[in-house]
Every structure is written in C-alpha cells, then in structure tokens.
Amino acid sequence: MSAAAGAPAGAAGSGPASPKRNRGRKVAVIGAGSWGTTFAKVLADAGCDVTVWARRPEVAQEIQVAKRNTQYLPGINLPKSLQATSELERALAGASLVFLAVPSQSLRANLGELEPYLEPGAVLVSLVKGVERGTLMRMSEVIADTLDLEPERIGVLSGPNIALEIAREQPTGAVASCASLEAAQDIATACAAPYFRSYVNTDVIGTELGGVLKNLIALAIGIVDGVGYGENTKAAIITRGLAEMTEFAVPQGADPTTLAGLAGLGDLIATCQSPLSRNNTAGRLIGQGFSLEETKEQMQQTAEGITSVAPVLELAKERGVPMPIVQQVQMVLEGTMAPKNLAPHLATEDDVPRPEMSFGSRPGLWARLFGRTKGNAA
Numbered sequence: 001m002s003a004a005a006g007a008p009a010g011a012a013g014s015g016p017a018s019p020k021r022n023r024g025r026k027v028a029v030i031g032a033g034s035w036g037t038t039f040a041k042v043l044a045d046a047g048c049d050v051t052v053w054a055r056r057p058e059v060a061q062e063i064q065v066a067k068r069n070t071q072y073l074p075g076i077n078l079p080k081s082l083q084a085t086s087e088l089e090r091a092l093a094g095a096s097l098v099f100l101a102v103p104s105q106s107l108r109a110n111l112g113e114l115e116p117y118l119e120p121g122a123v124l125v126s127l128v129k130g131v132e133r134g135t136l137m138r139m140s141e142v143i144a145d146t147l148d149l150e151p152e153r154i155g156v157l158s159g160p161n162i163a164l165e166i167a168r169e170q171p172t173g174a175v176a177s178c179a180s181l182e183a184a185q186d187i188a189t190a191c192a193a194p195y196f197r198s199y200v201n202t203d204v205i206g207t208e209l210g211g212v213l214k215n216l217i218a219l220a221i222g223i224v225d226g227v228g229y230g231e232n233t234k235a236a237i238i239t240r241g242l243a244e245m246t247e248f249a250v251p252q253g254a255d256p257t258t259l260a261g262l263a264g265l266g267d268l269i270a271t272c273q274s275p276l277s278r279n280n281t282a283g284r285l286i287g288q289g290f291s292l293e294e295t296k297e298q299m300q301q302t303a304e305g306i307t308s309v310a311p312v313l314e315l316a317k318e319r320g321v322p323m324p325i326v327q328q329v330q331m332v333l334e335g336t337m338a339p340k341n342l343a344p345h346l347a348t349e350d351d352v353p354r355p356e357m358s359f360g361s362r363p364g365l366w367a368r369l370f371g372r373t374k375g376n377a378a
C-alpha cells in the first residue's frame with residue numbers, strides 16, 4: 001500500500017505557503033499551452049525562479065515581454081518574474097525540477113529533444129493526462145522508457161485543476177506523487193502557492209490513471225449533456241464512472257484510496273461539471289450531432305480523452321476488466337452508437353441484474369479495495 005495522503009506538503013503548522021521557501025530555486029516548465037502557462041504562474045507565485053518553454057518563439061516572446069499568453073489564457077496577467085524561451089537549453093539550465101505540460105502523443109519526442117540539456121539529478125514531473133497510443137504507456141512509463149531515469153526522479157502531479165480557474169487564482173488542491181515520498185514533498189513544496197496546495201503520495205499509478213480515466217468519463221458526460229439528458233443521467237455516469245476507473249486502476253497496482261481522492265473523484269467532479277473542460281466540451285459537441293472530425297476541428301486545445309479511449313480499452317481488454325461506459329464512448333466516437341443510446345446502456349447488459357459493486361466476484365480485488373474478504377465483511 002502506498003503512503004497515504006496526509007496534510008498538504010509544506011502546510012503543516014506553517015500557515016499560508018511562504019514563497020520564501022522556494023527563493024532562488026530554478027525550475028522549468030515544458031509546454032506553454034493553457035496548463036503549462038498556468039502551472040508556470042503557480043510555481044512563480046510559490047516563489048520559484050521559473051522559465052517556461054514554448055515551441056513557438058512568438059508565444060515565448062509574448063510571455064517574456066508582455067507577461068501574457070493571449071491565445072491560451074486571455075485576460076490573465078502573468079507574474080513579472082516569469083521567464084519564457086523557445087530554446088530548450090535556456091529553459092533547462094540550472095533547473096532541478098522539470099514540469100512537462102505537452103500533449104501525451106508528443107511527449108516521447110519532446111523528451112528526446114530535451115535530454116541533452118537536463119541537469120544531472122533533475123526530477124521530471126508529468127502534468128500530462130493521457131496514455132501513449134501504440135505502447136499503451138502512462139507518461140511516467142514513457143519518461144522511464146525514454147530517459148532511463150530511476151523512479152525517484154520521475155513524478156506526476158494531478159488533481160481537479162482546470163487551468164483558467166487556477167490562472168484566476170481560485171483555490172484548489174492537487175496530488176504530487178513519486179516513488180520517493182521525499183521527492184513528492186519536494187514537488188508539492190515547489191508549487192505551494194497561496195491558492196494551490198498539494199497532498200503527497202507514492203502511488204504514481206493511481207495518481208496518473210485518475211487523470212487519464214476521468215477524461216473518458218467527462219467525454220461521456222459531455223455526450224449526454226449534448227443530447228439533453230439531465231442530472232440523474234449525469235450522476236449515474238459519474239458514479240458508475242468512478243467504479244469503472246477504480247476497477248481498471250486497482251488491478252494495475254493503484255491504491256483505491258487514490259481514486260477516491262483529489263486525483264480521482266476530485267478531478268472527475270471538476271472535469272464533469274466544468275464547461276471549461278475540453279473533454280466535456282468535445283463530448284457535448286458530439287452529443288449535439290457533430291462528427292468526431294468536425295469536433296476535432298472546432299477544438300482549439302488538447303482534449304486528451306479522445307486519444308486515450310482506444311489505448312485504455314486495449315489495456316482493459318488485456319486485463320479482462322469490463323469498461324461499459326468507456327466502451328460506449330468509443331462507439332459514439334466511431335459513429336457506431338447514437339449519442340442518445342449511451343445512457344440507456346449505462347448499467348449492464350447482463351441478463352440477470354447484478355450488484356452495483358462487481359468486486360464480489362473477484363475476491364482479490366475486494367480484499368485490496370476494502371482490506372478484507374467478502375466473506376468476513378463486518
């Protein structure tokens with residue numbers, strides 16, 4: 001069992017986060033889209049000396065000079081101290097922590113490009129919520145596979161973190177995770193801004209999968225919203241979606257309590273409720289009758305769920321885990337199921353109605369989830 005999430009790192013008995021704690025600490029953010037730019041602001045507001053890398057020089061220039069990123073964060077003033085560049089070497093010079101905020105399908109190539117400039121001992125932290133097509137790897141696995149780093153140098157940070165809300169300094173929490181609890185605490189401390197606090201754990205698999213899987217459920221929510229179904233339907237999808245996320249993640253080594261926390265349920269709620277969510281928005285367009293291609297054309301930003309559906313279902317099939325909601329999302333995306341039929345198929349197609357929790361038929365999973373076998377349940 002991984003270390004349980006405790007008090008937010010850096011918060012114990014110390015009152016509000018103090019930027020002094022991070023003074024002089026050089027960190028880098030790779031990717032200057034909505035989340036990369038927002039997270040760079042969080043790190044700067046936590047007192048770090050931050051450089052964000054943008055692949056387009058004009059984006060780097062706008063952040064560096066005007067302290068704005070109008071394409072991704074309209075109306076947001078960025079901290080004066082925030083530096084930006086389109087040169088990886090400059091971004092990574094002296095950085096002990098490197099936060100990765102690019103789309104999942106480009107991460108492997110980006111890692112290859114940045115490798116020559118990494119400082120010895122630098123810790124890489126994925127902010128990415130996707131799975132690599134083809135390899136079916138989570139992003140921490142892609143990092144390990146590409147850079148051959150020890151687990152203590154690979155972290156993830158995830159949670160209910162809609163970028164624009166955080167850029168407006170609306171308070172929220174996250175989970176920083178690493179095989180080394182000390183490294184997780186270090187990551188959490190680096191981004192401890194007054195409006196952004198992180199809990200820590202060593203459950204990298206659960207923390208990472210929470211962020212990946214909630215996107216798929218948010219697509220389903222968007223679809224039924226686009227169809228015009230109401231709150232009962234959405235509540236059923238969120239609840240069954242969490243069960244589906246947990247049944248998928250736990251056999252892969254995730255701690256069920258992680259899925260019940262900020263990186264699972266918390267992010268699921270935020271993404272399913274927010275009209276700012278790109279996955280939710282993409283689903284809504286499809287529910288309204290747009291094709292997948294038309295939807296992709298309309299989306300200006302990354303909706304990771306669209307690319308994660310296939311690899312997640314492949315993994316689920318390999319492991320014999322039923323994922324009826326995600327399966328139906330795939331059918332709707334492929335055009336083989338009408339959006340209005342997603343919810344009626346929601347619960348089960350079994351001839352005999354079954355219990356809400358299906359872990360009972362798999363005693364090992366039941367024991368992992370609840371610390372006891374079904375037979376000796378209190």
Ligand SMILES: NC(=O)C1=CN([C@@H]2O[C@H](COP(=O)(O)OP(=O)(O)OC[C@H]3O[C@@H](n4cnc5c(N)ncnc54)[C@H](OP(=O)(O)O)[C@@H]3O)[C@@H](O)[C@H]2O)C=CC1
Nearest residue numbers: 032033034035036101102106128129161162163301302304
């Ligand atoms: N936005 C959010 O609220 C949150 C997002 N995330 C996750 O963060 C990750 C990044 O998403 P987000 O910032 O929102 O996405 P955006 O679509 O807002 O931005 C994507 C960024 O990646 C860059 N990019 C695109 N393709 C490449 C490439 N091939 N090589 C290098 N850079 C590339 C884009 O550059 P360019 O502008 O030049 O196209 C842009 O800077 C995703 O996995 C997402 O799930 C996690 C938490 C919150």
Ligand SMILES: O=C(CO)COP(=O)(O)O
Nearest residue numbers: 159160161162277278279
């Ligand atoms: O991950 C997110 C919130 O935690 C952002 O969700 P979207 O990618 O759907 O916008």
